[in-house]
Amino acid sequence: MTRSIRLGVNIDHVATLRNARGASYPSPLRAALLAQEAGADGITAHLREDRRHISDADMAELKANLRIPLNFEMAATEEMQRISVATKPHAVCLVPEKRQERTTEGGLDVIKDQARLTAYIAPLRQAGARVSMFIAPDPRQIEASAAIGAAVVELHTGHYCDLHYAGKFAERDAELAALRKGAALAASLGLEVHAGHGLTYETVMPIAEIPEIAELNIGHFLIAESVFIGLGPAIAEMRRLMDAARA
Ligand SMILES: CC(=O)[C@@H](O)[C@H](O)COP(=O)(O)O
Numbered sequence: 001m002t003r004s005i006r007l008g009v010n011i012d013h014v015a016t017l018r019n020a021r022g023a024s025y026p027s028p029l030r031a032a033l034l035a036q037e038a039g040a041d042g043i044t045a046h047l048r049e050d051r052r053h054i055s056d057a058d059m060a061e062l063k064a065n066l067r068i069p070l071n072f073e074m075a076a077t078e079e080m081q082r083i084s085v086a087t088k089p090h091a092v093c094l095v096p097e098k099r100q101e102r103t104t105e106g107g108l109d110v111i112k113d114q115a116r117l118t119a120y121i122a123p124l125r126q127a128g129a130r131v132s133m134f135i136a137p138d139p140r141q142i143e144a145s146a147a148i149g150a151a152v153v154e155l156h157t158g159h160y161c162d163l164h165y166a167g168k169f170a171e172r173d174a175e176l177a178a179l180r181k182g183a184a185l186a187a188s189l190g191l192e193v194h195a196g197h198g199l200t201y202e203t204v205m206p207i208a209e210i211p212e213i214a215e216l217n218i219g220h221f222l223i224a225e226s227v228f229i230g231l232g233p234a235i236a237e238m239r240r241l242m243d244a245a246r247a
């Protein structure tokens with residue numbers, strides 16, 4: 001079946017749980033293989049510079065054992081460029097990182113870093129990766145992403161989700177409108193459009209309804225929900241909601 005919207009499952013927080021005890025379990029690879037069986041269209045993993053969850057060995061294991069695409073999220077540093085060129089993932093998503101943040105706070109500033117990023121992504125593209133910019137739905141950042149030769153933009157849905165859970169519904173709807181406009185602009189510039197961060201059963205449908213969005217990357221909520229119902233059923237329910245939004 002050809003799906004109109006793909007689901008990438010982010011397994012970072014399986015590693016968070018493992019690392020909380022310095023144990024060898026739970027295994028991110030095992031979660032990724034289970035997600036693959038449950039119908040995930042891809043696996044996303046973020047190798048943070050501080051290695052707070054996913055490790056270098058996890059990335060290598062994921063690449064060696066998955067048959068679905070691996071999306072390698074990383075900061076635009078020399079170290080990460082070296083690792084991703086050696087790993088050869090299907091996709092690389094460049095994200096901003098701050099050492100003290102609890103999670104990825106905002107989008108990448110492509111405008112400010114345009115010249116450096118143009119050169120930075122060249123070897124990634126040469127190694128066969130589809131390069132994506134993780135950005136806020138700001139038209140100038142979308143235009144800059146197209147200008148540097150990115151193939152994809154991933155629109156950051158974290159702010160929209162935070163506003164939803166804060167009960168700030170008018171502001172949430174304004175952010176949703178910005179995401180809709182951003183997706184349309186990105187597609188008109190020839191970019192493939194992805195979205196993700198913080199999405200849950202409650203927040204996913206209005207995002208999945210946006211017709212230009214080809215892929216959602218969802219992790220933290222799915223791993224949390226799997227504590228209660230298992231990873232396969234959690235993915236199946238997310239998939240059902242995404243498909244229902246497109247029906
Ligand atoms: C960039 C992004 O959205 C994902 O990497 C996700 O946030 C999981 O990683 P963290 O929770 O470490 O930010």
Ligand SMILES: NCC(=O)COP(=O)(O)O
Pocket residue numbers: 010044154195196197198199217218219220221
């Ligand atoms: N790029 C977003 C992602 O991979 C998943 O983010 P989250 O669902 O873990 O917040």
